Amino acid sequence: MHLDQPKEGTKKRRVIQILNSPEGKKSAKIKKASYLHLETIQVIDVFVIRLCNKIETTNSYDRKIHVTRPWLAQAFLEGNLEMVAKRMKENVSQQKFLECERILIPIVSSGHWHLVELVREETKFYHYSSINSPIYTADAVKFINKFMSFIESNWGLGKLEHHGLVSVAVPQQGPTLDCGIFMIEFINSIVEKRSITISKGDCAKYRAKFCAALLYAHDSPFL
Numbered sequence: 001m002h003l004d005q006p007k008e009g010t011k012k013r014r015v016i017q018i019l020n021s022p023e024g025k026k027s028a029k030i031k032k033a034s035y036l037h038l039e040t041i042q043v044i045d046v047f048v049i050r051l052c053n054k055i056e057t058t059n060s061y062d063r064k065i066h067v068t069r070p071w072l073a074q075a076f077l078e079g080n081l082e083m084v085a086k087r088m089k090e091n092v093s094q095q096k097f098l099e100c101e102r103i104l105i106p107i108v109s110s111g112h113w114h115l116v117e118l119v120r121e122e123t124k125f126y127h128y129s130s131i132n133s134p135i136y137t138a139d140a141v142k143f144i145n146k147f148m149s150f151i152e153s154n155w156g157l158g159k160l161e162h163h164g165l166v167s168v169a170v171p172q173q174g175p176t177l178d179c180g181i182f183m184i185e186f187i188n189s190i191v192e193k194r195s196i197t198i199s200k201g202d203c204a205k206y207r208a209k210f211c212a213a214l215l216y217a218h219d220s221p222f223l
Contacts, residue, residue, distance in 0.1 A: 040180060044070045044106060044113070046214065047184060051191065064101040065191055068092060073107040073116075076146045077139065084150060094155045104187055105147075109139035113179040115186050116140050123161045128196075130173040130182035141165060171199050178203040184210060 048069050055061040068091040075083040092103065103118040114129035114136050127140045144165060152160055173182050178200065185198040185206060198206060 040113075041070050041074070041108060043214070044108075044180060044184070047210075048106065048187075051187070055191070061191055062101075062193070064099065065104065066092070066096055066100040066102070067104045067187060067191070068106070070106045070108060073105055073109075073143050076143050076150075077107070077109055079146075084146075085154075088150060088154075094157075097151065097155075102190070104190060105143070106183060106187070107140060107143060109143075110135050112136055113183040114140065115183050116143065117190060118163070123163050125163055125165045127165055127167045128170050128183070128186045129167075130170065130179050130186075132167075132172065137165075137167060170196055173203070174200040176200060176203065178207075181206050181210065 048067050052067055055063060072087045072091045075087040101120060105116045107114050107116060112131060117126040125144050127137060129136045148160055148163065170186065173179055181203050182198060186196060189196040
């Protein structure tokens with residue numbers, strides 16, 4: 001039996017109906033959120049790449065501090081074993097792990113950017129989050145457990161000492177979407193060995209400086 005194809009106008013109305021339905025609106029929101037999430041990771045990734053390049057090529061920074069790209073923690077939290085191996089190879093070699101005193105690991109989870117810092121000499125992880133929430137602490141613990149388990153299972157270093165997690169008291173962002181800016185400033189403060197001074201009232205200034213640095217100033221302290 002031959003079925004007539006719907007007319008073009010009918011197709012358009014059907015698309016509009018789908019988008020206006022609860023399911024359609026939810027799907028569109030998810031796609032938009034996923035795109036913005038990916039876009040934000042890419043921006044943070046550019047920041048990390050340029051910062052690591054400056055650490056490696058200038059004398060202004062301590063080379064025993066290493067910053068990983070944001071894809072690393074994402075792979076661990078998603079549980080993609082193939083991608084975990086790839087990201088570890090790209091970000092934290094066994095030599096890098098043993099040589100560095102501090103490893104800074106950006107995390108984006110539950111829609112929030114936060115930071116984990118491994119201080120090897122102290123056998124501790126420090127957690128920096130501009131929103132104090134047990135959700136983000138749990139995400140940090142989940143990442144740390146998987147990260148350390150991977151190292152124990154794959155690097156032949158034997159059983160590693162227990163590494164505790166310490167939540168660091170840092171400035172809070174308030175009811176805003178500024179977690180990425182806060183995390184970038186946490187990283188800059190640690191790398192530059194200075195106090196963390198950002199506040200929610202400073203975010204517009206920090207964002208403008210960061211965007212300008214991203215576009216124009218290759219020698220900016222933000223990048």
